Structure formats: structure tokens, C-alpha cells
Amino acid sequence: MTTATPTPGRYAIDVPRSEITFTTKHLFGLGTVRGSFRLRGGTVSLAEPLTASRVDAVADAGSFDTGNKNRDRQVLSKALLDTATYPDIRFTATEAELDQTGVWALRGELTAHGTGAPVTFTVTSADVDGDEIAVEATATVDRYAHGVTGLKGVAGRRLRLTATVRARLTDANHTDGSPA
Template sequence: MTAEVIVTTTTTRPKPGRYVIDVPRSEISFTTKHMFGLGNVRGSFRLRGGTVSVSEPLTGSRIHAVADAASFDTGNKNRDRQVVSKALLDTATYPDIVFTSTRAEQGEVGEWVLPGLLTAHGVRVPITFTVAKASVHGDEIAVEATATVDRYAHGITKLKGMAARRLWLTATVRALRDNGSPA
């Protein structure tokens, strides 16, 4: 799978510099299974904030994003309450879910990937987001990337069978160039 790159400026790459994530226009959505894999669950988390640092070459670029763990929302109040409770995410103790990329690189089939570390439930685990779409609109960049999260790796192991082990995340992020940033 190759990343679809849409460019609406005269360049094919965003300008180097610091971009601030536009929280109201960005989201983290997920799908997972429940009831021993029989049912699908869709939901989301809200972003608190973050930055994208674009470098030249692009492989030096980095992303830092923070999601609000307590914003877990599947539209089922009972399920959501249980997930944010001490039994699973324990959002009172671990309010943030943080992704920090360590680099950007081209994957085996030409797509861009963002290896990094995901901290959830106080446990930091390596993860790789694959860029599905990226676009540049003047001083704004938009990126859609996907990753699979293994909740067991983060020490969230209760309710085996009732709640799936893996979540398939899609991060849709828009970020605006910080014009105080060096070009």
C-alpha cells in the first residue's frame, strides 16, 4: 500500500518547521472486537494537543501527540465507564495516551511509516503508524495514519474475551505551521 499524497501548494512537501496539531479538527478513531470476537466496536479518543516537526530530509521529522484517555467513547455509556475505570485504562491514574515518533521512513512497499513509542496505562511500547494519506494546504498539513495496538503489551489484560486484545487505530491529524518556527 502506498500513501496517497495530495498537494495543493507549489511544493510536494510541507515547509520544514514546527506545526501545532489543530485539536478540534483532528481525531483518533478505532475499531475492535468484543464478545469473544463476535461483535464490532467503533469508538474514538479526543486529542489534547501535540506537534509535528517537519525536517529536511523528511526522515528527521517527528510527531508528538497526546490523547485524553478518559475521552474513550463508543456510544455505550456502560462500556465506556468500565473501560476508563481502574479495571482497564485507569484514567484517574493514567490520564494521557502519548505517541512520540522516533523517525519517519519509507516502508518496504514505498509507504511512509512513523516508528515510535506509545505510552498508555503507564507503559511505553514500540508501535509503527503507517501513513495512508498526507496532504499539504499552504501552511497546513493533514495526515491520516493507521496502527494496531496490543492492549496486553500495555498491561491492560482484564476482561479477556469480553474485550479484544487489539485495537486498530486511525489517526486523522491536521496541523498548522507555527509561523514563529524557523523555515
């Protein structure tokens, strides 16, 4: 992690340079599935102090992709994500906390399939490059907490998410961590 301190303010997520990847299990935990979602957009509002910062991001649920068309079609259907009814997956972090070992945690709510549940993303790397920030964070999500309970045993219950986000400063005057 870099030691440079980012400029407080509002940063717009650079969608083409950001991604969400995941791993999960299937077939009663015997196989590993890797895939991704695309981000639609979002903001990172860095406050002073950094503990008052906020993140708002939206992913395209319909962009779920594992490289297996049959599996992807089933996950996108009403059997699981029902992306026709619930096209967005939203994450809002309302609390940032630095632990005793120097690791940041972003606590907030993940809303998928129309249901919100608490989630904590652990920042695994962060870098500052001028007016840009690059952050990688991981979290484990329980799909049952979002009402996605179909295909028990066949589809994994938990997904390990990795969000790799690049964002550019757009408003250095907005420093209180609240949405504009």
C-alpha cells in the same frame, strides 16, 4: 497522497479538526466496537530530510467513547484504562521511513496506562495546503503490551487506530525534528 512537499518546521496539531478513532472486537471476537478518543494537543516537527521528522501527540484517555455508557464506564475504570490514574495516552514518533512503494511509516512509542510499547503508524494519506498539513495514519495496538489485560475474551486485545491529524505551521525555523 499529494506530491507537494510541506515546509520543514514545527506544526501545532489543530485539536478540534483532528481525531483518533478505533475499531476492536468484543465478546470473544464476535462483535465489532467502534469508538474514539480526543486529542489534547501535540506537534509535528518536519525536518529536512523528512526521515528525521518527529511527532509528539497526547490523547485524553478519559475521552474514550463507544456510544455505550456502561461499556465506556467499565473501560475507563480500574478494570482497564484506569483513567483516574493514567489520564493521558502519548505517542512519540522518533523515526520516519519511506518504503520501496512510497508509503511512509512513523515508528515510535505509545504510552498508555503508564506503560510504553513500540508502535508503527502507516501513513495512508497526506496533503499540504499552504501552511497546513493533513495526515491520516493507522496502527494496530496490543493493549496487553500496555498492561491493560483485564476482561480477557470479553474486551478485544487489539485495537486498530486511525489518527486523522490537521496541523498548522507555527515555526519554520525549527527544522531539525527535535523537540523545542
